[in-house]
Amino acid sequence: MKSGSKLEQLIAAGHFVLTSELGPPMDCNGEVVLEKARLLKGCADAFNITDNQTGVVRLSSIAAAELIMREGLEPVMQMTCRDRNRLAIQSDLLGAAALGIKNCLCIAGDHQSFGAVGRLKGHPGAKNVYDVDSIQLVAILKGLRDDGVQQGGDPLEKRPALYIGAAWTPLGDPVEFRPFRLKKKVDAGADFIQTQGVYDVELFRQQMKIAVDMGLHERTAILAGIIVPKNLGMLKYMNSSVAGVSVPETLMKRMEQARLAAGDDKKQASKNQAEEGIRITVELIQKVQEIPGVRGVHIQAIEWEHKVPEIVKRAGLYPRPIITEKGENNASESENSCG
Amino acid sequence: MSQQNGESTVIAPCTVGCPVHTDNRQLVDYIIHGEYEKALRLLLDANPFSSVCGRICHHPCEQNCRRSKVEAPIGLRRLKRFVIEATKEHRLAYSKARQVPPGEMERVAIVGSGPSGMTAARDLVSMGYPVTVFERSENPGGLLGNVIPRYRLPYEAVKEDIDDILSLGVKLVTGMEIGRDITIENLFREGHSAVLLATGLSESRTLNVPGIDSEGVMLALPFLQTVLSPIPPVLGKRVAILGGGNVAIDVARSARRLGAEKVTIICLESPEEIPAWKWEVEEAHDEGISIMHSRGPRKVFTDNGHIKALELKRCTSVFDSDGRFNPQYDEMDTATLLADNAIIAIGQRGDLTSLNGSDVQTAPGGRLRCDPKTQATSRQGVFACGEVLTGAGSAVEAVRDGHRAARAIVHYLETGDLIEQPYDDPQALGELPDETVEKIVKRHPLVLDLVKPELRIKDFVEIERGFSEAEALNEAKRCLACTTGAFADEEKCAACLTCVRICPFGVATIEKTAVMPQEKCQACGLCATQCPAAAIALKRFGTTQMRDELRSAMESQNTELMAKPLIVSYCCLFEVTSRNWVSETTVNCLESGIVRVMIPCVARLGVLDILSPFEMGADGVVIIGCSSGDCLYPTAEQRLENTVREARGVLGEIGLEEEVIDYWRTEGSAEVSWSSFWEISRRKLKLMKDNEGERANDSSRAKTTV
C-alpha cells in the first residue's frame, strides 16, 4: 500500500469505487462542511475537497479535509498549481499528510478569471502562480512519497503517504493528444484518475479504448467523472462553455422535454428537470460502468450534494463496501449509512 | 553590402595639395602591402617626372598632410623616391607595356624639353599622336637637366624620367633652337598640326646698379649651368649672392661647394618673408652660408674693373599694401660687404626667341600673349605651357601644366576648338579635429640625416639618401589613410551603438543610424569588426577582404599537399620590414604548412575570421599582432584578446581544443620572431594531432577487442 487510504484499498481489492465531491464554503464556517459531511457519509468511498474551485476563494481544502475526517469521511484533498508555488505546495502536502489526509488530487486549477461569474466578483486581477503544472505536481508528490526527496533535492525523513490522483479531460482538444497526456500523468505517478464530466459515452468509450490499448488502465485506476445536470440551461452551458465537455443532442432533448412537460408551471418544470437530471446521471453511471478500464465513478453534484445519496442508491451502488480491521471488506449499511 | 554611402565627395588633402593630384593615400597603401609596382604605376601615371620629384619636389602633399597635427607629416616625397628606387626594373617593363604604336594622327611639335613640355609629350604620345620635342641645348630636361645642382638632383634621376618618356616613342631633337634654326611656321609647314611652347624661363634678370658690369659679377642661371659643365667656374673666397629665392640658395650652396669660404646671401626680405623654402634656408645655413636680410645692392665697388665689395642699403619694405613687389629703401642706412664675386639671382624671365618669324604675338613687357585657361596663343594651333605661361613655378606644377596642355591640344586636334580648363581643385577632407589628435598614438617620424655639412660642401654628391625598405614601411605606417574609413549601411544598421562604444577615437555617432565622420575616422576597422549587424564597411581593406584574402590564400594552394598541421596565420602587416621575406614565406607554405594572411592591424579580425580557417580545413590559427604597446590603435590589443577568447570559447562549445588558436605578439620584427612563433605553434598542434590520433587508435582497438 502506498498510502493505506480506503480508496486505495478498495481499488486494490477490485471494487468499483465511487467518489464524490464536497465544496467548502466561501467563509470560515466549518459547520457547513461538517453538515455536508454528515449528509454524504456512506454515500461514497472518498470525497474530493475542492481547492478554491473555479478561482473562488473558499475555506481551504486542507482544513475542510481535516474537518470531514472528524465525521469519519475519507477526503481526497485537491491541490491546484494556480495559487501556490512549489514551496507552498510541498509544505501543504506535508502538512496534509501530518493531519492524516491520505488522498490528493493534483490539478492545475481553473484560471483565476473564472472566479468572476454571475454575482461573484472573484479575483480576476490576482497573479497566478503555475510555478509547476499538474503533471509536475504529480511527480513532485511521488518524489516526496516514494523517493523521500523534495523537488529541490533535499531529503525527507518521514515521507507523506498520499494516494496520488490526477484529472483527465478525455474529450478535450486536441482529442488525439489526450491519451498521451494521460500517459504522462501515469508515468509521473498518478495512482488514480478522475475524469472530466462525461456525457457523450460513445466518445468517452473510444478514448478509453485507446487508453486501455496503451495499458494505462492497469497502471492507474480511472474513475469516470459524472456531473449531475440540474436543468437544460446547465447542460447547454456545459456543452458550450466548459472545455472538454460535450453533451449529446439526445440528452438535451430529454431535458427539454422534461421542462416542456410542465407547461407554464416553472416550479414543476424545475422539478421535472431535476428528476430527469438524476435519471440521466444514473444512466450515465450505469453506462460507464460497462466500459472496459473504468474502475469507478466520480460524481460531482455541484452545490447539490444532498442529491448524491439518492443517485448512488438508484444507481445500485449502495451500500458502499467497508474495510474491516483485517483488511477484508463487505457491504454494510450499519457502519456506513447513507443520507 | 551597399557601398553607395561609402562614396566620398572629399579626398585626402595630400592629394588635393599635389598639383597633379597624385593619389598619395593609395600610394602609401600600396607600399604598406608591399605592392611597390602598383605604387610605381600610380606615380608615373600622375607624374612622369617622379624620379625628379622624389628628390626635389617642394612636396605640397606633405604640407597638407593631416598627420602634421599629430607629430609630423608623412614623408611622402621620400616614400615616392623609395618606390622609384625599389622598382627600377619594373619601370622599364612598364614603359614597354605602355608603348602605343603611333597611328595616323596629327603630329605635334613641342618646343622645350623641361618637365611641362615632356609631360605633354608623354601624354600625347600615349594617345597615339606622333610628337617631336625640340631642345636647343644638348641635354634635355630644361632647368632640371641644365641648372639644378647635382647635390640636390643627380642627373641620373632626370635621365630616368626623360628616358622613360622617350621610350614611349617621343622624338627628341636636341641642339636645335626654334626661332633661330627653324621657325614655328616651318614646323606647321613640315606637317605639324599643333605646336606647344614650353620654353620656360631661361634668362636671369639683372640689376641696374652702378658697377654691376664689373668682372666677377655673374648671373645665376649661366653660373649654375657652368657649375654643371665639365669646367666649373672659379670663384674667389668671398661670394655674395643677390636674391632670396630658391635659385639664390642653389647658387650659394653651389658656390660653397666650389670652394668659396664666405658665402653671403643678400635679400630684401626679412627672415619671415624670404621666398626660398624653409628647409633650403636651413640646409644652406648648416653649410655655413649666411643671409643678410632686408638689404639691397646700392653699388658695386670695384678694383681694376673687378668687384671688390658691395654697398648695401636697407630695404624697409618689400611689398606694398596691395601685396605687390615694390621695395622701399632707406638710402641712408648702408653697409659694405667685401666680395670677390657677386651672383645675381633675383629672378628669371622667358626667352622668346622661339617666336621669331611666327605670328605668335607678345604682350607689352616682352611676355607671351596667351590665355591661361585655354593655353592658346594668338596663332592658331600654337599653345603654351609651363613657366613661360605661368611664371616661375615648381617642377610638379610644370608637370601639371604639361598634362593640361596635352588635353588642350587633343581637344583642339579633335574638334578644332579651344577648351577652358579652370584650375579646380577637388574638395579636401577637413582638418583633423583636436579631440581626435589627442587620441591618436604618437609615433616618431623618421628623420633622415643629410650628409654632414662639413662633408657635403666638399663636392656635388647628392646629400640626401633614400629610405631603406624598413624605413619606408615604418614611415608608411603613420599614414592616417584619410577618407578610407568606416561607413555604415543604413539598411542594416540597427543603431546598436556598438561602434560608438568601441571606437578608440570617439568617431562614431548615431544619427538614426551610425555615422562616422571622415575627418575623424582613423580607418582602424575595429567598429566594423564588432558591428553585430555587419553593417559597417571600410574603404581601405574592407571587412570582407580578410575573408577574401584567406580564401584566395587557401585556394591558391593545394591544401591536401600541404604539410600538416595546416596553419592559417593572420599577421600584422605593419610589423613586416621587407616584402621579400613575405613572398619567401608564401613560397614556402607548401612545405611549412603555414598559410599567411597579412592584415593591417590584426585587431580587425572578428570571431568569424578566426573560425573560418577551420571550416576550410586548417588545424590551427596563429595570430601575430604587433609588439606589445606598439599598436597604432588604442584599445585594439584588448579587443583582439577578447575576440580570441570568444573564438576559443566557440571552439570549446563545439568540443574542439581551444589551444588550436594561438595569439603572439611580435618581438623585434616579423623577420626576427615570426618563424619561431610558427614553429612553436606548429609543434604544439602536431603534438595535439598525434595524441588525438593515438586516442582514436586506442578506441578503435578497444572496440575491436570487445
Next chain:
Amino acid sequence: MIVAERKPLSEIKQYVEKYKKILIAGCGTCTTVCLAGGEKEVGVVAAALRIAFLKEDREVEIIEDCITRQCEPEFVEPIAEKVRDGGIEAVLSLGCGVGVNFLSERLDSVLVFPGVNTKFFGAAVEPGVWVEMCAGCGNCILDVTGGICPIARCSKSILNGPCGGSQDGKCEISPDVDCGWHLIVSRMQKMGTLERLSEFVPPRDWSTSRAGGPRRVIHEGMRSQNEGSEEVT
C-alpha cells in the same frame, strides 16, 4: 529592447545535427543590438556548426540569412518561402522567442529551433551589460515609484517595499543586484516626494500581465476594417 543571449553551441548543435540542410536566421533588431543574433552572430554560429560537422565528417548545408525583424509578416514571409522552396529541413532562429514562434506558425513541416535564450526587456547600463528594467506587466505604475519599476527590479516584485532584505542598497538575493526599492526610495527622496511612498499600494490587477493569459494590443486606427469586425472578444 528585448535582451537575449546566444545558447551554448553544444545545445544548438544537438538541435540541428540530424538535418542535412538548415537555415540560420538572424534578426536585425533586438538580438542584433544585444549582440546575440545579428548577421555577424549568424556567421559565427554557422561557422561553428560547419567546423563541428566537418570534424564528424558530416555534410550539412548551412544557409545564412538575417532579416530586419522576425516579428513582422512582411519580413518573415520571404524567409519562410525560402525555407519552403529551398528544401530546408530545419531553421535555427537567432531572433527572440517571438521570432521562433512567428516563423513556426509559417512553417508547417519545418522545425524552428531557438538559437538564443530570450531573457528580458532591458537597457544597456554599460557596454556589454544589460539589465532588466521592465516586466511588461501591462499596467504601468511607474508614476507611483519615481520611474523605477518595482515589478521588474525588485526580486519579489513587491509594491510596498523595500522588504527587510535590503542592505546597503543591494538585494538580499545577491550583492550584485541593486535593491529596486532602495533605488525608488533614494530617487523619491531626491525628488522630495518620499511621502508618496508612505501611502498603501493595494494589491494590483495582474490580469493585464502574463497572469491574464496571452495578451494582445490592438491599434484600431491601423487595423483594417474587416479584421476589426471579426473580433468579438
